Amino acid sequence: MEYMPRYAQPFTLEEARQLAVPIISEEITRLQNSLTHLQRTQDELRDALSTSPDDSDFTQAFEENEVVIGSQRERITILRMVLVEKGVPMNAHYDLPPRSQGGQTHAAATSPQPDGVPVTASTLTEHSVAHSTYEGSGENSSQGVYL
Numbered sequence: 001m002e003y004m005p006r007y008a009q010p011f012t013l014e015e016a017r018q019l020a021v022p023i024i025s026e027e028i029t030r031l032q033n034s035l036t037h038l039q040r041t042q043d044e045l046r047d048a049l050s051t052s053p054d055d056s057d058f059t060q061a062f063e064e065n066e067v068v069i070g071s072q073r074e075r076i077t078i079l080r081m082v083l084v085e086k087g088v089p090m091n092a093h094y095d096l097p098p099r100s101q102g103g104q105t106h107a108a109a110t111s112p113q114p115d116g117v118p119v120t121a122s123t124l125t126e127h128s129v130a131h132s133t134y135e136g137s138g139e140n141s142s143q144g145v146y147l
Contacts, residue, residue, distance in 0.1 A: 002014070003078060003081065005074055005078070006070065006074060007067070007070055007071035007074050008071070009071065009074065009075055009078065010075075011078075013078055013081065013082070016078055016079060016081075016082045017082050017085065019082070021083065021086060021088055024079050024082060024083055025083075027075075027079060028076055028079050028080070031072050031075055031076050031079075032076070032097050034072055035069060035072055035073065035076075035097045036097050038065055038068060038069050038072070039069070039097065039098075041061075041065060042062065042065055042066070042069070045058055045061055045062045045065070046062070049062065
């Protein structure tokens with residue numbers, strides 16, 4: 001089975017399968033931390049845009065962050081898929097951080113898919129593959145450390 005990401009990723013599913021569990025766990029933790037900070041920034045940008053809706057710099061930063069957030073959330077999903085394949089039980093440590101919209105957090109940790117399908121060991125791989133499209137892969141220096 002091959003995973004077709006929606007966003008450009010610095011590694012493929014096959015490359016992620018070659019990583020040791022502790023490396024995958026550390027990368028998930030790093031991405032979770034990054035997402036927490038990005039969500040806080042998005043909340044601040046949303047507030048700034050409410051007072052300055054025509055500010056193109058705020059708008060551009062907000063839109064760029066949305067792409068980075070989507071990519072990082074997808075990367076966590078890929079890494080979780082590998083952990084499931086390796087027989088690692090899923091727990092809260094591997095969840096996606098809640099997504100914030102308009103200052104309110106949503107429980108996306110149990111539903112990281114855009115269409116709200118809850119992620120379980122069985123739906124993690126099937127749903128992700130069925131609802132993803134390929135937009136290429138490769139490095140994008142604005143998206144962090146590469147495995």
